[in-house]
Amino acid sequence: MKKIGIGIIGLGNIGSRFYKEIITNKREIGLKTGTNINIVGVSAKNINKKRNFKFQKKIFFKNPLDITKNPKVNIVIELIGLSDGISKKIVENALKNKKHVITANKALISKHGDYLSLLAEKNKVNLEFEASVCGGIPILRTLKDGLATNKINKVIGILNGTSNYILSEMEKSKNSFKKVLNKAQILGFAETNPQFDLDGNDVLAKIRILSALSFNNKISKSKCLMSGIENIELKDIDMANKLNLRIKLLGITEIINNKLFERVHPCLIKKDKYISNINGVMNAVILEGVPVGQSVLQGEGAGSGPTSSALLSDLLSILRGNIKYPFGISSNKRKNIKSYDKNLYSNSLYLRFEVKDKPGVLSEITKKLANFKISIERLIQIPDRKNKKASIVIITHKTNERNSTKCLQVFKKNKNIIKNPTLIRLF
Amino acid sequence: MKKIGIGIIGLGNIGSRFYKEIITNKREIGLKTGTNINIVGVSAKNINKKRNFKFQKKIFFKNPLDITKNPKVNIVIELIGLSDGISKKIVENALKNKKHVITANKALISKHGDYLSLLAEKNKVNLEFEASVCGGIPILRTLKDGLATNKINKVIGILNGTSNYILSEMEKSKNSFKKVLNKAQILGFAETNPQFDLDGNDVLAKIRILSALSFNNKISKSKCLMSGIENIELKDIDMANKLNLRIKLLGITEIINNKLFERVHPCLIKKDKYISNINGVMNAVILEGVPVGQSVLQGEGAGSGPTSSALLSDLLSILRGNIKYPFGISSNKRKNIKSYDKNLYSNSLYLRFEVKDKPGVLSEITKKLANFKISIERLIQIPDRKNKKASIVIITHKTNERNSTKCLQVFKKNKNIIKNPTLIRLF
Numbered sequence: 001m002k003k004i005g006i007g008i009i010g011l012g013n014i015g016s017r018f019y020k021e022i023i024t025n026k027r028e029i030g031l032k033t034g035t036n037i038n039i040v041g042v043s044a045k046n047i048n049k050k051r052n053f054k055f056q057k058k059i060f061f062k063n064p065l066d067i068t069k070n071p072k073v074n075i076v077i078e079l080i081g082l083s084d085g086i087s088k089k090i091v092e093n094a095l096k097n098k099k100h101v102i103t104a105n106k107a108l109i110s111k112h113g114d115y116l117s118l119l120a121e122k123n124k125v126n127l128e129f130e131a132s133v134c135g136g137i138p139i140l141r142t143l144k145d146g147l148a149t150n151k152i153n154k155v156i157g158i159l160n161g162t163s164n165y166i167l168s169e170m171e172k173s174k175n176s177f178k179k180v181l182n183k184a185q186i187l188g189f190a191e192t193n194p195q196f197d198l199d200g201n202d203v204l205a206k207i208r209i210l211s212a213l214s215f216n217n218k219i220s221k222s223k224c225l226m227s228g229i230e231n232i233e234l235k236d237i238d239m240a241n242k243l244n245l246r247i248k249l250l251g252i253t254e255i256i257n258n259k260l261f262e263r264v265h266p267c268l269i270k271k272d273k274y275i276s277n278i279n280g281v282m283n284a285v286i287l288e289g290v291p292v293g294q295s296v297l298q299g300e301g302a303g304s305g306p307t308s309s310a311l312l313s314d315l316l317s318i319l320r321g322n323i324k325y326p327f328g329i330s331s332n333k334r335k336n337i338k339s340y341d342k343n344l345y346s347n348s349l350y351l352r353f354e355v356k357d358k359p360g361v362l363s364e365i366t367k368k369l370a371n372f373k374i375s376i377e378r379l380i381q382i383p384d385r386k387n388k389k390a391s392i393v394i395i396t397h398k399t400n401e402r403n404s405t406k407c408l409q410v411f412k413k414n415k416n417i418i419k420n421p422t423l424i425r426l427f
Numbered sequence: 428m429k430k431i432g433i434g435i436i437g438l439g440n441i442g443s444r445f446y447k448e449i450i451t452n453k454r455e456i457g458l459k460t461g462t463n464i465n466i467v468g469v470s471a472k473n474i475n476k477k478r479n480f481k482f483q484k485k486i487f488f489k490n491p492l493d494i495t496k497n498p499k500v501n502i503v504i505e506l507i508g509l510s511d512g513i514s515k516k517i518v519e520n521a522l523k524n525k526k527h528v529i530t531a532n533k534a535l536i537s538k539h540g541d542y543l544s545l546l547a548e549k550n551k552v553n554l555e556f557e558a559s560v561c562g563g564i565p566i567l568r569t570l571k572d573g574l575a576t577n578k579i580n581k582v583i584g585i586l587n588g589t590s591n592y593i594l595s596e597m598e599k600s601k602n603s604f605k606k607v608l609n610k611a612q613i614l615g616f617a618e619t620n621p622q623f624d625l626d627g628n629d630v631l632a633k634i635r636i637l638s639a640l641s642f643n644n645k646i647s648k649s650k651c652l653m654s655g656i657e658n659i660e661l662k663d664i665d666m667a668n669k670l671n672l673r674i675k676l677l678g679i680t681e682i683i684n685n686k687l688f689e690r691v692h693p694c695l696i697k698k699d700k701y702i703s704n705i706n707g708v709m710n711a712v713i714l715e716g717v718p719v720g721q722s723v724l725q726g727e728g729a730g731s732g733p734t735s736s737a738l739l740s741d742l743l744s745i746l747r748g749n750i751k752y753p754f755g756i757s758s759n760k761r762k763n764i765k766s767y768d769k770n771l772y773s774n775s776l777y778l779r780f781e782v783k784d785k786p787g788v789l790s791e792i793t794k795k796l797a798n799f800k801i802s803i804e805r806l807i808q809i810p811d812r813k814n815k816k817a818s819i820v821i822i823t824h825k826t827n828e829r830n831s832t833k834c835l836q837v838f839k840k841n842k843n844i845i846k847n848p849t850l851i852r853l854f
Contacts, residue, residue, distance in 0.1 A: 021718060025576045031760050032575065032752075130573075136719045138573025145572060146557075146565025148459065148743040149452045150736050277701075291448060291732035292563045298723035305718035309577050316575040322749045329459050 001034060004319065007041035007067035007099075009090055010079030011051065014104060014131075015044070017304035018077065018311050020053050025312065033319035041067040068093040075100045075318060077311065083107035095119045095127065102314040104131035104307055110205035114218050114334075117326035127326040128314035133206045134159060134283040136299030136306030138313060143213040143287075144328040150289035152214040154254040159206045161281035161301040162190045162197035163229050163249040167266075168279040170237045171246070177233060189281055199228035200249070200264040207251040207262050212327050214287075215255060217337040225263035225342040225401065231422050232266060236352060239380070239393050240268055246276040247424060261340035268350050269427040343402035348377065348426040353392040353411070354418040357383060361416045362392060372407040374399045389418065395426070428461060431746065434468035434494035434526075436517055437506030438478065441531060441558075442471070444731035445504065445738050447480050452739065460746035468494040495520040502527045502745060504738065510534035522546045522554065529741040531558035531734055537632035541645050541761075544753035554753040555741035560633045561586060561710040563726030563733030565740060570640040570714075571755040577716035579641040581681035586633045588708035588728040589617045589624035590656050590676040594693075595706040597664045598673070604660060616708055626655035627676070627691040634678040634689050639754050641714075642682060644764040652690035652769040652828065658849050659693060663779060666807070666820050667695055673703040674851060688767035695777050696854040770829035775804065775853040780819040780838070781845040784810060788843045789819060799834040801826045816845065822853070 006022065008015055022029075022039060029037055042055055043064035061067050068076055068090055076094035078101060080087045087108050094101045095116065103109065109116070109129045120127035130140045134157070143152070158164050162184060169180045181198075184190035196202045204226055212219050229249050240247050245268040253262045269276040274296065278284040283301030288294050300306040317324070327334060355361045362381065369376065378395040396404075404423070411417050433449065435442055449456075449466060456464055469482055470491035488494050495503055495517055503521035505528060507514045514535050521528045522543065530536065536543070536556045547554035557567045561584070570579070585591050589611060596607045608625075611617035623629045631653055639646050656676050667674050672695040680689045696703040701723065705711040710728030715721050727733040744751070754761060782788045789808065796803060805822040823831075831850070838844050 017718070021576075028576055032756050136722055138569055138722075141573040142565055142569065145744060146568040146740050147736060149448075149455055149739040274704075277704075289736070291444070292736035293727040293730075293732055295563055295565075296723075296725035298725070300720040300722075303720075305720055309574060309716070309719035312576040313573050317572060320749065320751065322747065324747065325459075333458050 001030060001036040004035045004037045004074045005040035005072040006037055006075050006077065007043075007070065007073040008039060008077045008079065009043045009064040009067060010081070011042060011044035012079065013304050014307050015079040016051055016053060018079070018308045019055070021308045021312060029316065029319065033316060035319045037319070040072045041070055043067055064090055065093055068099060069097050073099055075102065075315070078103040078105060081105050081107065083111045088112060091116055091127070092119065095123050095125060098123050098125055100126040100128070100318045102128045102311055102318070104311060105129070106132035106202070106205040106209060110208040110219060113209065113212065113327070114331065118331045120326055121331055124323060126318045126323060128317060129209070129326070130314050131307045131310035133209050134285065134299065134301045135303065135310045136301060137283055137285060137297045138310065139210070139285050139297055140213055141313060141317075142297065143210070144324070147287065147289060147292055147295065148328070150292045152287055152289040154288045155210050155214050155252070155285065156275065157206070157210070157251045157285040158248055158275065158278050158283055159203045159251045159285070159301065160197055160249060161283060162194055163203075164278065164283070165189045165281045167229060167232065167237070167247055167249065170232075170234055171241065174234065198230050200226045203249065203251040203264045204262070207253050207264060210251075210285075211253040211260060211262055212334070214253065215260065215337060216327070216329055216333070217260060217335050220260055220262060220337070220339060222339040225265060225345065227265045229266055232424070233422070235391060236422060236424065239352070243268070244271050245269060246271050248276055248278070250275070250427070255337070256340050258337070259340035260337040261342070261345070263342065263345070266424050267427040268424050273427070343405075344400055346398045346400040348398050349396045349404055350424040350426060351394045351396065352422040353394070355390050355392055356416045356418065357385065357388045357390045358416060364414065364416065365392060365394075365411070368407065368410055369394070369396070372399070372403050374403065374407060428457060428463040431462045431464045431501045432467035432499040433464055433502050433504065434470070434497065434500040435466060435504045435506065436470045436491040436494060437508070438469060438471035439506065440731050441734050442506040443478055443480060445506070445735045446482070448735045448739060456743065456746065460743060462746045464746070467499045468497055470494055491517055492520055495526060496524050500526055502529065502742065505530040505532060508532050508534065510538045515539060518543055518554070519546065522550050522552060525550050525552055527553040527555070527745045529555045529738055529745070531738065532556070533559035533629070533632040533636065537635040537646060540636065540639065540754070541758065545758045547753055548758055551750060553745045553750060555744060556636070556753070557741050558734045558737035560636050561712060561726065561728045562730065562737045563728060564710055564712060564724045565737065566637070566712050566724055567640055568740060568744075569724065570637070571751070574714065574716060574719055574722065575755070577719045579714055579716040581715045582637050582641050582679070582712065583702065584633070584637070584678045584712040585675055585702065585705050585710055586630045586678045586712070586728065587624050587676060588710060589621055591705065591710070592616045592708045594656060594659065594664070594674055594676065597659075597661055598668065601661065604657075625657050627653045630676065630678040630691045631689070634680050634691060637678075638680040638687060638689055639761070641680065642687065642764060643754075643756055643760070644687060644762050647687055647689060647764070647766060649766040652692060652772065654692045656693055659851075660849070662818060663849060663851065666779070670695075671698050672696060673698050675703055675705070677702070677854070682764070683767050685764070686767035687764040688769070688772070690769070690772070693851050694854040695851050700854070770832075771827055773825045773827040775825050776823045776831055777851040777853060778821045778823065779849040780821070782817050782819055783843045783845065784812065784815045784817045785843060791841065791843065792819060792821075792838070795834065795837055796821070796823070799826070799830055801830065801834060
């Protein structure tokens, strides 16, 4: 049995669970790979923090970079999670020192993945990051292996458990965004600072990784159509419900006329569609490819269990001795695909205006929309007489992003419109 | 670029599509694997059959076994599909001659998989069979790689597209089993002889392969709880509908008290459950594991596209140079897990009796059920006065298989009961 040393850097929720899973599964991993694995180094901010497992003090490294150059270490697991700084240094140094690297760090991979994968290839070691996208769904491995040589056309996903939990729970409990977010934080479904989960950045990072694996392109740096769920109110959830629709934060990437179109935004989806029935903290990915047709994968997206499952699968892949290109093909074969001009993207929109309840306001709005040739499919007005306000919900026919953005700009100057209109794209 | 010769045996629907996919994807496969692949041998019953592609006559082998010993051939693709006979010989000879083998043959693998995988290991070549279970869903690779080291507890699947299409279409069209089967045959969703698809044998073969990969056991040979969909009538579909249930043919494998329990039978499932909403020719697999939680995979199960996708993924796995154990771990580490006594399995049952419309018949039935301590949760009687008949549908409380089998035996002697009762287990 070949002896393999593992170094784990970061012993938070994920790192601790992974540590224990390795101990528990050591025998089975040995059976499956013919290796004798041992954790020979760990590093964390605080050696003395209370943890529900024990490790020998002699394997603790105060400076995590020391793990990356320790001759006993063959595989470095980076679980700190920064897009730059020490996380980047750890991965960089480990690869340069010919250590395999496993990371759950989507921020790092979506920003520096091209550079780091080249580094891994040069040093003939693996860089694995299955856990960076939908922990419980082996989506990267499915794209690299299970569906390899399929021509993927489109990927649609519910990729952020926090957002999906909040939207589901608002619908179920009829509680406000704020209240539900608070509950999510208590239950551990949202972080203390949930900004990246709510504003779409977390989904964008995952979508960029998925694009690279689906279309063999270098990770796109261009600005993407993105909005999060922070502006979704209970009113919108209710209205969607009445229209037999459901709001979901989707990440979508596809090739349109040989150009890459990545986007992240809430969508209004018919309730009978599969994707609108993925509720709570679940994640789901729909792949459309040739020859396979449509493939759907669903599972828990985050949490220490699903994430450990992904990390273990990366570990096994390395232990089985498969040196693989991190993105499925060699870096120099990966293409730069131009970005699709998001302004050309055309879609039906849901617009909610909060207005003063005064005569003429509605006609001001509809007139402006007409000026921009945005035609109305449906209009619903909900008065709030007590506060002399009203909500006006408009479902438009298709219009492109350039047009709708310009049009919504104009409303900013209108004093009868109390706040920026809420915009949700129809699926 | 390393030159690799491929031999394809069987040029039916799947073989033809796969042939074309290889030609189309040759360049991309080269990029991903650094190999130069060429089809150097094909074999089929009839060289002159009209095909929508052309091959050079000189690569045609009248005797498929000649392909398995041809020095130019490195990988043999077996697409004939028999559980024994020539299919077995081809795979056996190819492995003995140190050729990698890819097959879509679930009958062969579920019967001789243990022997053949040992043969592959001895000869240090790959035996890959992703296409044997749910073509469009990379489920075997997911178990071997993506969810590797998870402790899988239970696998539930809709694994037969033909059966699922028939059940869905009966519900949708309100047509009889026979009519819908006929339509399925015209559309190519059912074979001319669909027996194995309808009687559960096809699902059983897949379940046995899934068990072996999930639980690391040798393929079970013991008799399994199995029934197909041939006795499902439109009456049952309608009744299910009224009860807010849906009938699905499920394959289920799980470990109960360290014993293996494999079963294949129609189930009545609540309409709001995920699995009851997999319709038409779609397949789905639900995996429950630790630490991953629940994972769901859904995709097209059969057809030349999805099956080719699976074959291509096997091909890539081989070309990337990963010699792997066919069942994930070495044959001598695979366990013999004892079978759970299916007679102990306890469940609620749906029973439909077709009876003569005579006084006392109902009480005869309920009395017999009471004798066997089978208590009734719900009873629905549907008279058919014109024909002096009635249908009696009974939903029972939980009872075990031994008991229900004995009880149903007794009814056979009852002349007022026109035919064997239809039994469907509740999910």
